[in-house]
Amino acid sequence: AQKVTQAQTEISVVEKEDVTLDCVYETRDTTYYLFWYKQPPSGELVFLIRRNSFDEQNEISGRYSWNFQKSTSSFNFTITASQVVDSAVYFCALRGAGTASKLTFGTGTRLQVTL
Amino acid sequence: AAGVIQSPRHLIKEKRETATLKCYPIPRHDTVYWYQQGPGQDPQFLISFYEKMQSDKGSIPDRFSAQQFSDYHSELNMSSLELGDSALYFCASSLGGVNSPLHFGNGTRLTVT
Numbered sequence: 001a002q003k004v005t006q007a008q009t010e011i012s013v014v015e016k017e018d019v020t021l022d023c024v025y026e027t028r029d030t031t032y033y034l035f036w037y038k039q040p041p042s043g044e045l046v047f048l049i050r051r052n053s054f055d056e057q058n059e060i061s062g063r064y065s066w067n068f069q070k071s072t073s074s075f076n077f078t079i080t081a082s083q084v085v086d087s088a089v090y091f092c093a094l095r096g097a098g099t100a101s102k103l104t105f106g107t108g109t110r111l112q113v114t115l
Numbered sequence: 116a117a118g119v120i121q122s123p124r125h126l127i128k129e130k131r132e133t134a135t136l137k138c139y140p141i142p143r144h145d146t147v148y149w150y151q152q153g154p155g156q157d158p159q160f161l162i163s164f165y166e167k168m169q170s171d172k173g174s175i176p177d178r179f180s181a182q183q184f185s186d187y188h189s190e191l192n193m194s195s196l197e198l199g200d201s202a203l204y205f206c207a208s209s210l211g212g213v214n215s216p217l218h219f220g221n222g223t224r225l226t227v228t
Contacts, residue, residue, distance in 0.1 A: 045219035100165035105157040
């Protein structure tokens with residue numbers, strides 16, 4: 001069984017602060033895929049980033065960066081210089097290696113960025 | 116770029132009625148997923164189809180059924196609606212390859228009164 005845990009229920013920051021969203025996962029698969037999705041107040045689910053289990057290289061994409069550590073089963077997501085438009089619920093998700101395998105979501109972290 | 120299209124956007128039904136939700140995947144995507152998201156909850160997997168065959172089943176009530184048609188669009192049929200079925204229903208599509216992200220539609224908000 002797969003499980004994704006996002007211990008932070010809600011985070012509040014002031015604009016321009018950096019913020020890190022934590023994600024811990026459990027899986028028995030040796031190959032798996034990790035994702036972050038954003039759900040703004042309008043309700044849609046927007047794909048942000050993806051990481052394969054066999055690639056622990058951490059990357060930066062614009063204001064987004066992520067820290068994947070297989071040894072601790074963590075896949076943390078950082079927004080640099082946060083903006084009000086970043087206010088949303090952020091979901092970490094895990095997908096197994098089978099064809100058409102489903103996404104298992106964490107419970108989400110609500111990020112509130114204020115002026 | 117084309118996205119996943121869901122219809123209707125909003126639906127209001129009474130208890131014990133039937134509802135049909137439609138999903139049109141991104142062109143050339145061969146896999147469709149249905150998720151249910153209750154208020155303040157994370158999306159819960161219902162069912163998926165790969166190449167028009169059911170590929171996986173999650174916590175989908177027996178009152179619900181779904182299928183994927185020859186043009187790859189999918190429909191989720193919900194009967195004997197209950198108040199607890201009120202939720203946001205997402206459809207997502209992807210290529211069958213495991214490295215592909217799921218792309219979600221804007222969802223159908225179902226309200227059962």
